[in-house]
Amino acid sequence: MKRWLRQRVDAAYERLLSQEISGAPTHVAVIQDGNRRYARRQGGDAHEGHRAGAETTERVLEWCQDIGVEELTLYTFSTENFERPAEENEALFDLLCEKLHEFADADRVHENEVCIRAIGETEMLPERVQNAVEYAERRTYGYDQFVLNIALAYGGRSRLLEAARGVAESVDAGDLDHEAIDVEDIERRLYDQPVRDVDLIIRPGGEERTSNFLPWHANGNEAAVFFCTPYWPEFSKADFLRGIRTYEHRQESWRRTRARRALALLGAVSEPELAEARSIVDRFRDSLPSSEQPEDDEFEPSDSSGRAAD
Known part of the structure; x- marks a missing residue:
């Protein structure tokens, strides 16, 4: 199909999807999968795939704000990713530093009062990345119109394990009655700041699994899950709207x-x-x-x- 015709078809499909959507989830979580496979298919290296994926991330942030999503969490770097080749990770760390500073200084971030936060074992990251995280968090601290969580050095089970250990230590110290342990005691120990329950997980790239992503906030809330085949750099607005439609159908079924x-x-x-x-x-x-x-x-x-x- 000729490119101009493809673009017209895609635009018409986006309009149709937009008309079918009546609301928006509060919290969307995205597994940014397929950057390296996209790069290999294009004949490039992993760094080129990650940079193309970063451009998609910026568009998704705008789409979320356009339809009324209040919180977006991006699965950017897992604890398992440390096992990848060092030169690949170093290039990705440089890109993270660049984008964190760019986001923290962007006019649209401050105009829309976007709060940028990192979740995960950030102390495992190189010092330059930790400094970039601190800069972005400090520059957007206090904003509450939209929350952007960036999962770095993140592992869902490890976070739950640390929270459980924290509860056990409080019980041993006599600061917490074991019979009084509740959901809030776990949540307070998962992250430095509250994270909303996840309503929708989106995973591009063709894999149909959630990869240990926000298990407490997603599974506990029975989040809707949308899998699609495009690699993350190819993820389109139509794909995004299809994910939102999946959430709406899931909500209607629940009702x-x-x-x-x-x-x-x-x-x-x-x-x-x-x-x-x-x-x-x-x-x-x-x-x-x-x-x-x-x-x-x-x-x-x-x-x-x-x-x-x-």
């Missing part, structure tokens, strides 16, 4: 499931429980097909014999 469960319980609940079940049905009634819409008399509690109570 229907909640409503159906509440309806199924109505005939067997006691009076106090009935009020809660009715509240759930009222909230999610519009997500049910018309054939499943309950009648008002279905909200009446039943006695032990199964008859509607007088």
Whole structure:
């Protein structure tokens, strides 16, 4: 297909997808996969792939802000990536330093009050990268309109392990009652600043796995997951909008499931429980097909014999 025709088709598809989307997830997490494979296919080296991927990252940041996403987390460098060739990692570290300074000084970042944060074992990174992280965090500290988390030297299981150790130490020291341990005790120890639950994980590059990415915030929230085949440097706005559409379909399915469960319980609940079940049905009634819409008399509690109570 000729390039001009391809561009017109893509633009029309983007408009169609935009019309189908009615909302946006609060927190999107992206596994930036396929930079090196893209470079090899183009006949270049890994560094060229990472630089092309950085351009995609800037576009995705704009797309998120355009549709109302409030937090974006980018899986940029995992703890396993340290095992890659040193010359490849050094080139990537130089690119990270360049982009962190560039982002921290960008007018659009300050105009849109973007808070830049790094999550992960950043002390494992070269000093120049740590300095760039500190610069970006300091320059955008206090902004709260949009949060950009950059996962560097990141491993999901290692973060959970460190949090568990922190809880155990607090219990041993007598600062925390083991019977009082709750979700907040874990979350406070995962990251220096709060991270919202993940609503949608996007992974390009053809792999269909989440690679130990934000397990507490994604799995615990039953996040939607969107896999697609383009390598990260090729990731388009249409791909992004398809991911958002996947999230919306997942949310609608969740609403229907909640409503159906509440309806199924109505005939067997006691009076106090009935009020809660009715509240759930009222909230999610519009997500049910018309054939499943309950009648008002279905909200009446039943006695032990199964008859509607007088």
